Amino acid sequence: MSRSSRRKVALFADGGFLAHATRVLEVGRALHRLGYEVVFCSTGPYTRLMREAGFEVYPVYTEDREVTLGLARRAGLVNLSWWRECAEKSVESDMAAISTLKPDVVVGDMRLSLSTSAAGMGVPCVGLTNAAWTSRFAERIHVPEGHITERVLGHTVADALFPHLKKLIIRHWARGFDRIRSRLKLAPLLTMYELVEGDITLLADLPEYFPIDERSEADFRYVGPIMFRAALPRPIWLPRLDRSRPTLYFTMGSTGDTQFFTEAAKVFGGTSYQVLITTAGLPVDLYRKYDNVFIEELADGDSLMSVSHVAITHGGNGTVYQALTNGVPVLGIPTLFDQEVNLQRVEALGAGLRMARRDYCAERLRAAIEQILHTKSFTQSARRLSGRIAEYEAPRAAALHIDHFVQTGNPLSLPKLPAGVSPPARTPSDVDEGSADMAVPRRQHVG
Numbered sequence: 001m002s003r004s005s006r007r008k009v010a011l012f013a014d015g016g017f018l019a020h021a022t023r024v025l026e027v028g029r030a031l032h033r034l035g036y037e038v039v040f041c042s043t044g045p046y047t048r049l050m051r052e053a054g055f056e057v058y059p060v061y062t063e064d065r066e067v068t069l070g071l072a073r074r075a076g077l078v079n080l081s082w083w084r085e086c087a088e089k090s091v092e093s094d095m096a097a098i099s100t101l102k103p104d105v106v107v108g109d110m111r112l113s114l115s116t117s118a119a120g121m122g123v124p125c126v127g128l129t130n131a132a133w134t135s136r137f138a139e140r141i142h143v144p145e146g147h148i149t150e151r152v153l154g155h156t157v158a159d160a161l162f163p164h165l166k167k168l169i170i171r172h173w174a175r176g177f178d179r180i181r182s183r184l185k186l187a188p189l190l191t192m193y194e195l196v197e198g199d200i201t202l203l204a205d206l207p208e209y210f211p212i213d214e215r216s217e218a219d220f221r222y223v224g225p226i227m228f229r230a231a232l233p234r235p236i237w238l239p240r241l242d243r244s245r246p247t248l249y250f251t252m253g254s255t256g257d258t259q260f261f262t263e264a265a266k267v268f269g270g271t272s273y274q275v276l277i278t279t280a281g282l283p284v285d286l287y288r289k290y291d292n293v294f295i296e297e298l299a300d301g302d303s304l305m306s307v308s309h310v311a312i313t314h315g316g317n318g319t320v321y322q323a324l325t326n327g328v329p330v331l332g333i334p335t336l337f338d339q340e341v342n343l344q345r346v347e348a349l350g351a352g353l354r355m356a357r358r359d360y361c362a363e364r365l366r367a368a369i370e371q372i373l374h375t376k377s378f379t380q381s382a383r384r385l386s387g388r389i390a391e392y393e394a395p396r397a398a399a400l401h402i403d404h405f406v407q408t409g410n411p412l413s414l415p416k417l418p419a420g421v422s423p424p425a426r427t428p429s430d431v432d433e434g435s436a437d438m439a440v441p442r443r444q445h446v447g
Helices: 018-033 047-052 065-074 080-101 114-121 148-153 155-183 259-268 301-305 317-325 337-348 362-373 376-389 394-408
Strands: 008-013 037-041 056-058 105-109 125-129 200-203 220-222 247-251 274-278 293-296 310-313 330-332 352-354
Touching (some): 018 037, 018 105, 018 317, 018 394, 037 080, 047 056, 056 080, 080 114, 080 155, 105 114, 105 394, 114 155, 200 394, 259 274, 259 293, 259 362, 274 301, 310 317, 310 362, 317 337, 317 376, 330 362, 337 352, 352 376
Parallel strands (some): 008 037, 008 105, 037 056, 105 125, 125 200, 200 220, 247 274, 247 310, 310 330, 330 352
8 A cells, every 4th residue: 555545544532441442552553554544532541552552642522531430330311411512522522633634434432422523524434342332232231230220119120120211311312412413414313322333333242242133234243352462561470370279360440449459458368369460550559468469550461361260350341351362250340331231241151250349348259259260160151252252353353344344435345354353244134245335324223
């Protein structure tokens, strides 16, 4: 590809959250290897990873991380006046970036404003997300532990009502974009799913982990789980670990509760267990008084998973998939709604257990870990999923799908992927590349 014809991609994600920042980083790296000029549009502490990888980062308006976390924990309605203001600021910021950078395509990882911004600027838009955040998700989502409806109505009634409440919530969140979309002469959105989805939507999942409706068109494609593969350091203490001792890896990503680290040290410090902890920069003050507790801020997660028997985590998507990639069962203690959904699926697939925050204490933590260690089926299920994940080369698959869409402009046309990049695509309609309409993808299903 000559310099004059080199295509440009702008990737948008919230740099305040490790999972989203690293997922677009991996896809950006793969696109760079295909010859694309890659620019990240992001704000937040984890943008340093993009810069350290040698990429340009263009700052865009991003809501305060703590506000975003608060909304995610509530998993409910939002003040529409405030949300409209955020939507307009975010769309204006996106459009300014697109106007300046002039990309051939934009890619958004949960950048809720981007589908509107891209449509307003007439730029192709790719959504990168998990299937549970789309209109095509096929599994029922149960009421989160501790949700306000559960506290008021009790679990049984709240769980029965939650699918109806979810429909109300996803329609309510879409209303924040009505005003800005009207000014841009765009149709109003039916649900917030359309904020996440793009002209094509790439699902960073295993189909069995987050399945979608079998009637879904080809503009929704699985590319496989995308894991962070940066050259993070392998801890110097790694060779000193005793492989005959049960080893527990505690990691809470960038959104977990540091109380869990403190409890882990109290419960398992000075025991026969080996305890590995990565804090991901979360503020934590751990006493290093136990010779069986090993603590790092950031480290090569795969090397730690490879020596662990159980991963104890907040249930973030990236961490769960990293554990399953290494065949390690999961004990999840969710703090956000999407983590609840992740762990509901982990339990359904037999690859781990979920523990509510309100149940978290030393005795229950130890009992849950021992249950996983002494029940072979948990590890067997995790290893089976590990084999499935190994069938994908997810960042490259995502890059090839994006490149094919840029070249064809056809959201229903699928690229011919090289062997080993992805299992055969599920193509329910087997759309012929030459005859498919070059129309806007359908957005008919409402979850």
